[in-house]
Amino acid sequence: MNSNGLSNDEVIKSREKYGNNALTVIKKDSFLKQLIRSLGDPIIKILLIALGIKTVFLIQDFDWYETVGIVIAIFLASFISTISEYGSEKAFLKLQSEAEAIKVKVRRSGKIILIDVNDVVVGDIILLESGDRIASDGVLIKGEVSVDESSITGESKEVYKHPFTSGLNPNTNNELLRGSVIYHGVGEMVVTKVGVNTFYGKISLELQDKQPESPLKIRLRDLARVISRIGYIGAFLVAFSYLFSVLIIDNNFDISRIMVTLSNTSLLFAYFLQALTLAVTIIVVSVPEGLPMMITLVLSSNMKRMLKDNVLVRKLMGIETAGSLNILFTDKTGTLTKGELEVVGVMFGNLDYYQDKERLKSSISYYNVLKRCILSNTNCVYDDEKKMWIGGNATDKAVVNYLREKKYNVRIVKQVPFDSKNKYSYTKVLEDNKEITYYKGAPEVLLDKCKYYISSSGRSVPFVNKKRISDVIDNYASKGIRVLMLGVDDGRGLSFISLLFIKDELREEVKDGISLVRKAGIKTVMITGDNKITAKSIADSAGIINSDKDIVLTSSELNKMSDDKIKEILPNLAVVARALPTDKSRLVRISQELGLVVGMTGDGVNDAPALKKADVGFSMGSGTEVAKEASDIILLDNNFNSIVKAILYGRTIFKSIRKFIIFQLTVNFCAVFLSIVGPFIGVDSPVTVIQMLWVNMVMDTLAGIAFSYEAPLLEYMEEPPKRRDEKILNKYMIYEIIFTSIYSFLLCIFFLKSPFIHSFFREGRGDIYFMSAFFGLFIFMMIFNSFNARTSRLNIFANLLSNKVFLGVILFIVVVQIILIYYGGDLFRTTSLSLKEIEIMLLCAFSVIPVEFFRKLYLKSKGKLGCV
Known part of the structure; x- marks a missing residue:
């Protein structure tokens, strides 16, 4: 064997003969599969079946173009939502894989070089040291190392490996397996198998477990389930109110006339089919089927921004929980300091x-x-x-x-x-x-x-x-x-x-970062291997020590204390010097026993248990592969301020979801109330089926995109941490949703039944001008209310320019709505409106802004103006 490693020609020949070191990756569903799956949603199936029945049985007098229009609308809604979901997921996975690419030290042509893990070939000599994740199967030829093979064998004990010196075939004491981790020692190995031919490669499909759903996503799904039940009840009431209206009210409660109507089978079937269509439409609008996917959309939209800020999210749970941190245990070197020793x-x-x-x-x-x-x-x-x-x-x-x-x-x-x-x-x-x-x-x-x-x-x-x-x-x-x-x-x-x-100079921005974290209600404790005097000096300079009550301990002093004593001093603990990895794990456990949400940084092999045990594990970009594997978030620049940014992004994601929920539920409840009450006030279909589908697209897919790009604002860091189990809907949100949905509902009723409002619109077949205006009112009311939902401030334009996507989506909705009003025709039950009619419609819709302003002003005067 050549101790200088492979030459360039030998690398090419080896790759041609044995292949490269890439693994088989589980293929994600294609765009077409995801589209078909979205079309297979039970709600859409019900609607399509209902429309199919209506078409078959009422073909003689049924408007076929409405059916075609609805089918196209359903397809477009599914298509747009699938594009959003598929694109977001694909971008997220790509960015994640690029940022996590592992580099390997190999000797080639007598030189030590760094190469991508996928470029390793059979015959390469790989240099190993503590913390390295082994890139391929091979044989140890130099040095002695202890290895953790738990990811392969399931056994957590260290396995000692010795160099292969003589004999025909190496044994298990000489062999190293891909995926295992070097715990201690340094050495060199020669690669014998790569890629799918390695032991790890053969079982890689089984090892590539799907990431479990995060707690927030589960809570969103639970919330969607509760709202869905309300939607189903509302759908039943809509169907019942419609049937009550056409069978009882339209017959003036006359029993004989009611019986005549009931005896007309075809008419009765038409009524029941229309009731079913209305009910399914309400379900489509009221059931927030996109709510559980909001977390993916928000995270993917923030992913590029986070990467620019050197924050790589490995696990969704990590970035969600980061916004709820109460205590943060941080390293010193490279995190608080520049790392330029x-x-x-x-x-x-x-x-x-x-x-x-x-x-x-x-x-x-x-x-x-x-x-x-x-x-x-x-x-x-x-x-x-x-x-x-x-x-x-x-x-x-x-x-x-x-x-x-x-x-x-x-x-x-x-x-x-x-x-x-x-x-x-x-x-x-x-x-x-x-x-x-x-x-x-x-x-x-x-x-x-x-x-x-x-x-x-x-x-x-x-x-x-x-x-x-x-x-x-x-x-x-x-x-x-x-x-x-x-x-x-x-x-x-x-x-x-x-x-x-x-x-190792302190980072210039660290003092401000520590101060910001303190304002956010998060306790910072520095854990370092430096001696007590050095550690105290740096903690003083960083602002971690800012009171005479703050405590600096060494590892030995900490270990002399009982758990109860540590719990007692934890609020004042500032520094642990000459720390051991076991100190980190113990502090995490004790903090969690106090009900605190714990963040922990680490970069070494021995930090992995503490990183895994913490609620949020932050590993360093320059850290060992095993530390990265155990962490939730990787700080690519090893900087403390990147932790601050991760916390801010965690809070921003939660805020964005809450804003979206306020907007969506307001529309949901208004639409359900209106559809239930409509038949009783003489308006069977205030909004038609196909109009409802456009409403659904606006409040679900388009609004999801708009709110997912909300900017991370430093003002979020002035709020206390959210509790680990905090409900998505807080009292402030519930009051806003109830108030705004009731006002929107009353505004719609006033618009529909007020002779004064009606007088501003021309007469036409089926009151076409007035109903066109009402359709516009409903959409523009949603548009104006989206500005209210964005902020709990009195100024609805605060930080508006920080979310240009929001403005772009709103502009798109406005343009499409105007096109639908003027060119929607019979399909959308619209016709061209005059400028005066448009002005009245917009004025009524705009009223949601001043009404919400005065509500917030009243709450502020009482000191009850909350935050999302």
Whole structure:
């Protein structure tokens, strides 16, 4: 086997022979299938059956074009809703897959490069380190690693793997399976199987479980079910009121005339069929079948905006719950700080301090031992083409970047990566046939173990400055500077090499972000691996500590406390320093026992349990694959302010859905009330079947699109978090829906029965001018009311320009409605109206705005003006 890896020609040949590493993906339903499924909705089936019966039995005097028109209207409504749903889902999945694409480190032609996981081929040599998700099946050829194979075998215990050195065939101790995760260790593997030929690939269809429905979507479906029942009751009452009107009222309650009507079979059948048509129409309008899909529409419309803000949603539940967070446990490095770690100085055992690298190089003994320790104790590899370090963590990259040295050719005997429990890493190498061990880690762990220090001559001498070194560490830590210690053991005991002072500046925007989160009613706790002094300094600068009551603990101090004691101090807990992954899991559990909605950030393998246990897990874009897998949301830029944006988007999504519900239910109830009462006031069909279908398209599909693009407003962050179990409909919404629907209903009745209003319209066959105006009134009333539903403010135009899609949809509805009035003809029961008639219609419809304004003004004066 060539240790330099495959050449470009060998990669091409391998791909031609064995294929690439892509997996079979479950195919989503095609557009045609989704369209057919939407046409198969039970409500539409009922309507089509009713129309079919009507056409067959009343073919002689039935207007065939109405049937055709209704069928076309149903198809168009289904077509538009399917386009919206299909396009949104497709865009969401595409953006998600692109953002989650995994990169793999491979050696090809003697160089270490990063490639997409799908580009891995048989024969590739893959470099592995802690936290990597294994990209293909293969054999370990270098190093020793422990692996989590639970995603494949179902067993959660760590499995230790050893390199294959000799023999015909490797065994399970040497084999690595795609999908498993490297827990500890570093190594190299050669790929033996790719894509669908891997063990993971063969069962990938079974592993690709469909994402379960989110709680909000389930609650929307439950709400839709309740409203549907109301719709069915309303439909029954509409049918009953129509039959009562034509059979009883039209016959002036005369028993003999009623009996004559009942004996006319064809007429009676026509009445029952018309009653059925009206009932089904009410069901079509009143049943919010699109409500459960609103969450998908809102999320997909926000997906691109969220990605621009470096927020990738993996699970719908995560972004929904983000708006309800009460407490957030956040990492420091790269999240609160820039993550651009820089070594700003080096101090050796005799207190020699070097800031300038060139000056350090002139001290050959110091520089050589420093170089050997750093380069043997990191997983970073320099990419000459891209001029960047690949692999390793941020600390590794900072120290190797300080040296600017690329290679240290030495035989590595054993390598143990950094462990959050031990707080150090070490590498055993063979130098001049002698085993030497180099250490890198936390000073408070390693310093006490040092018997010697390396002098300027390169020799180990007794360590007499340990106390002064300790004071230096505390001094730098108090300034927010992270301190790393290097040591070496040549068999006689640990010798102190140096301290590395690493600076990581606080992000400029973090202080404002912390303040915004606090205003939103969310407690922020920083959990960091830094020592207590450094952690407190950074928390002070970030604004996490803003009171003398705020508490800073170390992991050991935290672990000495009982759960009850932690619950007691949690409201004042600000920082946990030298934290362990188990601390995160414990804090999540305790917070949840208090009924809090918990957010947790993490990037390492050991963070996965806490990320999974939290209500919302935020993983870092630069984090390990296992951390990303366990999280709900990925912060592509590792930035705390991206968490703030995720919380804001979570609240915005909930707000958008509530606005849509206010708008839709207002129209629903008004239409049902009107259809029930209409026959009793002498108007059998205030709105025809085909007009109702247009109304349904406006209030369901088009309104869904309009409200799904509501902008995330910072004012939402000034509200307290929503309870985890908060109902979608709150009291404020219910009062607004009831008030507006009743007013709209009364306005329609007034318009229909007022001689004064009637006098403004010309006479025509079947009162065609007046009924055309009423159709326009109903639609424009909906349009004006959509502005009311957008905001709970008195100013309905607040932030209107932030949702240009809303304005575009409203303009589209206006244009189509005008076309329907002037050119709808017999199909839509409309005719051309004069300018004066249009003005009266619009004036009546516009009245919903001032009426709602005065309602809000009254509530504001009483201090009861709520929010959506």
